[in-house]
Amino acid sequence: MAIKAIRGFKDVLPQDSTRWQQLESTARDIFNTYGLKEIRTPVLEKTEIFARGIGEHTDIVEKEMYTFEDRNGDSLTLRPEATAGIIRSVIEHKLYAASPFLKLFTMGPMFRHERPQKGRLRQFHQINVELFGSASPLPDAECIAMAWQILRSFTDAKLLLEINSLGCPKCRPLHREALVQYLTNAKDQLCEDCQRRADTNPLRVFDCKNEECHRIMRQAPLVKHYHCVDCATHLGQVLDFLELMDIPFVQNGYLVRGLDYYVRTTFEIKSPDLGAQSTVAAGGRYDGLVKMLGGPDLPGVGMAVGVERLLLLTPEAEQEGIDLFVAALGREARETVTPWIAEWRRQGLAVEMTWDDKSLKAQMKQADRSGAGLVIIVGENEIDEEEAILRDMETKEQENIPFDAVVNRVLEIFE
RNA sequence: GUGGGCGUAGCUCAGCUGGUCAGAGCGUCGGGUUGUGGCCCCGAAGGUCGUGAGUUCAAAUCUCAUCGCUCACCCCA
Numbered sequence: 163m164a165i166k167a168i169r170g171f172k173d174v175l176p177q178d179s180t181r182w183q184q185l186e187s188t189a190r191d192i193f194n195t196y197g198l199k200e201i202r203t204p205v206l207e208k209t210e211i212f213a214r215g216i217g218e219h220t221d222i223v224e225k226e227m228y229t230f231e232d233r234n235g236d237s238l239t240l241r242p243e244a245t246a247g248i249i250r251s252v253i254e255h256k257l258y259a260a261s262p263f264l265k266l267f268t269m270g271p272m273f274r275h276e277r278p279q280k281g282r283l284r285q286f287h288q289i290n291v292e293l294f295g296s297a298s299p300l301p302d303a304e305c306i307a308m309a310w311q312i313l314r315s316f317t318d319a320k321l322l323l324e325i326n327s328l329g330c331p332k333c334r335p336l337h338r339e340a341l342v343q344y345l346t347n348a349k350d351q352l353c354e355d356c357q358r359r360a361d362t363n364p365l366r367v368f369d370c371k372n373e374e375c376h377r378i379m380r381q382a383p384l385v386k387h388y389h390c391v392d393c394a395t396h397l398g399q400v401l402d403f404l405e406l407m408d409i410p411f412v413q414n415g416y417l418v419r420g421l422d423y424y425v426r427t428t429f430e431i432k433s434p435d436l437g438a439q440s441t442v443a444a445g446g447r448y449d450g451l452v453k454m455l456g457g458p459d460l461p462g463v464g465m466a467v468g469v470e471r472l473l474l475l476t477p478e479a480e481q482e483g484i485d486l487f488v489a490a491l492g493r494e495a496r497e498t499v500t501p502w503i504a505e506w507r508r509q510g511l512a513v514e515m516t517w518d519d520k521s522l523k524a525q526m527k528q529a530d531r532s533g534a535g536l537v538i539i540v541g542e543n544e545i546d547e548e549e550a551i552l553r554d555m556e557t558k559e560q561e562n563i564p565f566d567a568v569v570n571r572v573l574e575i576f577e
Numbered sequence: 578g579u580g581g582g583c584g585u586a587g588c589u590c591a592g593c594u595g596g597u598c599a600g601a602g603c604g605u606c607g608g609g610u611u612g613u614g615g616c617c618c619c620g621a622a623g624g625u626c627g628u629g630a631g632u633u634c635a636a637a638u639c640u641c642a643u644c645g646c647u648c649a650c651c652c653c654a
Contacts, residue, residue, distance in 0.1 A: 169645085221652050225578085243654085272654075277578080279648060288654055355651075366652090419653095430654095441654060468654030491612070522612045530614035541612060555614070 170276075170284025172470075180479040185469060186269060189289050189312050196308060198265040198291065203247040205271060209237040215246030215455055217422025219362070226274040228284075240273035243421070244290040245448065245464055246455070252294065253457035264294040269469075280474075281439035287469035291445075294452065297461040299396050302427040302447060303403035305465045309431060309443040310409050312467055317433075317475040321442070323410065325429045326417035327397040328365075329385050331450070334425070337388035338364065348378050368416035384415040393426055400427055423448040427463065433475055442475065443467040483533015484512035485576060489525035491541035499540050499550075502569050511576055530555065536575070538568070 167173060174182055190200075209229050216223050228240040241247050248266060251257070257264055269289045276282060291308055293301040306323065313321055329337060345352070345360040345367060352360065353372040360367060368379055389397070404411050411429075419428045428446035436442065445465025452460040488503055490496040499515065506513045514532050516525045522541065529537045539551040539560075549562040552571070563571050 166645085226652080274653075276652070277650090278646095279650095282653070286654065290654095369652095371650095421653095438649065439653070444654065466654055471654060489613080521607095523608095523610080523614080524606090526612095526614040528614085537614085539613070543612080551613090553613075558613090560613090 168284075170278040172283055172285070177478070177481065178473075180481065181473055181476060182469070184479065185312075185316055185472065186289075188315055189267070189269065189467070192308055192311050192315070193267045193291070196265065196304060198267045201248060201251060201266045201268050202270070203241075203244075203251045203268065205241050205273070206238050207241060207247050207250065209239040211246050211250050211455070212239050212242060215249065215423060215451060216243065220422055222274060222421070226276050228273045228275055242274045243272055244268055244270075244288060244466065245292060245423075245451070248290070248292050249452050249455050249457065249462075252460075253452065253455060258294060258452075258458060258460055262295050264292075266292045266294075268292075279439065280437040281468070281471045283470060289467040289469060290464060291466075292462060292464040294460050294462045297449060299399035299403060299427075301463050302396075302400045303407065305445055305463050306400075306404060306411075306429055307407050307409055309429075309445065309465045309467055313431060313442060313472060316472060319433045319435045319475040322412065322432050322434070323429060324414040324417050324432065325397075325401065325404075325411050325427070326414050327385065327389065327393055327400075327426050328419070328424055328428055328446070329389055329393050330425050333388050333390040333393055334385070337383060337385045340383040340388065341365070344382050351378055365418040368418060379416070386415050396426055419444070419446055423451045423454075425449050429465075435475060436471060439471065441468070442471045481533070483535065484514055485534060486511055486513045486536050486538065486572060487525075487529035487532050487534035488513060488515040488538045489522060489529060489540070490515055491522055491525075491539075492519070494545055495540040495542070498545065498565070499538070502538075502572075505569050506572060509573055511572070536572070538572070 193200075209227070212227060213223050218224075222242050227242050229237060232238050248268065252264065252266075267290060269287065271285050271287050273285050275284060278284060289312065291305055293305060306325075310321075310323060328334060341364050342360070345356075345364055349357055349360060351374060352367070353370065353375050356367045356370050356372065356375050359370070367375060368382070370376065370379070386394075386397075401411070401413070417428055417430060424446040426447045426449070428444075430441045430444040432440040433442055434440065443465060445463070447461070447463040449461040450459070452458065452462060486506065488499050490499045496515070503513050503515060514528075514534070516528055520528070522539070526537070535555055537553045537555060539553060544550055547562070548565045550565060550568045551560050552563055552568070553560045
C-alpha cells in the first residue's frame with residue numbers, strides 16, 4: 163500500500179455516508195424547531211483566535227493544534243473547536259447588532275493533533291450550537307435539550323447526562339484557592355499525574371481514575387459549596403427547566419471541562435457503550451468569552467456533538483435500492499432506452515442501466531444488486547416487436563408494454 | 578509523548594514447535610440456463626505473507642530494526 167490517508171484522518175466511505183447524511187439532516191430539522199440559523203466559518207483561522215479563546219495553558223493549545231506558518235509569516239491553525247471561530251465571525255460582522263439574541267449552529271471538521279484511538283481522530287466532526295445574548299438559564303437548558311434530542315433520535319444506546327456548574331468569576335476563585343490548599347496538604351498521597359495536575363489544572367484531579375486519588379478527592383472542596391447566590395440559582399433553574407422538558411440528568415460535582423472559557427453550566431452526555439472516550443456531546447456556558455475576543459460583553463452558551471462518536475453508537479444504515487433498472491442488450495437497444503431513462507430521471511425516478519455490453523444474465527445480476535424492484539428489458543426481440551418487458555423482481559411477473567406507452571406506464575407505477 | 582496488541586487475497590481470517598505454507602469463507606468475474614437476478618453446483622481471476630536486514634541448506638513461520646494499524650494512558654467531541 164503505497165499511498166494512504168494520514169494518521170487520524172479517515173475517509174467516510176459510500177456505505178457509511180448515508181448515516182452521515184441522516185444525522186446532519188436530523189440535526190438540521192431539530193435546529194429549525196428551535197429557531198437556529200446555520201453559520202459556516204473557515205476551518206483555518208489565525209492561531210491567536212484559538213490561543214486567546216481556548217486558553218493559553220490548555221492541552222489543546224499547548225500541544226494539540228495543527229499550527230503552521232502562512233507564506234507571509236502569519237501563524238495559522240486548523241480549528242480545534244468551533245466556538246472561537248464563530249465568535250470571531252460574530253464580532254467581525256456584528257451579528258449581535260440586529261437582534262438581542264443570536265442562535266447559531268454549524269457542522270464540520272475539527273482538528274487536534276492527538277494520538278488516535280477509539281472515538282478519537284485527528285480530523286473529527288462536530289455538530290455545534292452557539293446561543294448568544296442571554297445569561298438566563300433557558301438557553302443552557304435548550305442547548306442541552308438539542309444535544310439530547312439529536313442523540314436520542316439517533317441511537318438507542320445508554321446515555322447519561324451529567325451537569326455541573328463551575329461558578330463564575332466571583333465565586334470560582336474562592337473554590338480554586340480552597341482546592342489548591344487542599345491538594346497541597348494531600349500532595350504526597352496523590353499519584354504522580356495528580357501532583358502535576360494540582361499545579362496545572364487542579365479541577366482535573368477530580369477526574370483521576372487512581373483509587374487513592376479518588377478516595378482523597380471525596381473529601382475535597384466542591385465548586386458547589388462555594389457557589390455564589392446567583393450561580394446557585396442559575397444552576398437550580400437549569401435543572402428545573404430540564405425537568406420541565408422531561409430530560410433525565412444527574413448532577414456531577416466533579417465534572418470539569420477542558421477549555422478555560424467555561425463558566426457556570428457545564429454538561430456532558432456520555433455513553434458507557436463507547437470505550438475510553440465516552441463523551442458523545444458536551445458543552446457549557448461561556449459568558450465573557452466574546453468580550454475577551456474583542457467583542458461586546460455578550461453572554462453565550464454552546465454545545466458540541468461528536469459525530470464519529472455518535473455514529474459508533476448507531477447501527478449501519480440500510481442501503482436503499484433504486485426505483486428501476488434497465489437491461490438493454492446491444493447498441494440499438496441502449497439507444498432506444500436512453501430517452502426513456504432521461505425522462506424518468508427528469509421526473510425524479512432513480513434509474514440505472516448497464517454501461518457495458520453485458521449478457522442479460524449479468525445485467526439481471528446487476529439489477530438485483532441495485533435493489534431495484536422493477537426491471538425494464540429490451541433486446542433484439544423487443545426491438546422487433548416494439549415492446550419492452552417490464553419485470554417485477556419480487557413476483558417475477560413480466561408484462562409486455564408497447565414502446566410508445568412504456569414511459570408513462572412506469573411513471574404511473576411510481577406515482 | 579508513553580505502554581500493550583496486531584500487520585497473510587477487495588473483506589474476515591487460518592497457517593506461525595522453520596521444510597507441498599501460499600490457503601479457506603465471503604465478495605468479484607465466467608459457466609451450468611445460445612435472452613432473465615436471488616438459492617444450488619462448477620470454474621477463474623486476485624497476494625512483494627507491511628518493509629528492510631540477519632540466522633539457516635531452507636523463513637509467512639525465528640531475531641533485530643523500521644513503517645503502519647489498533648487499544649489504553651495523557652486529554653478530549
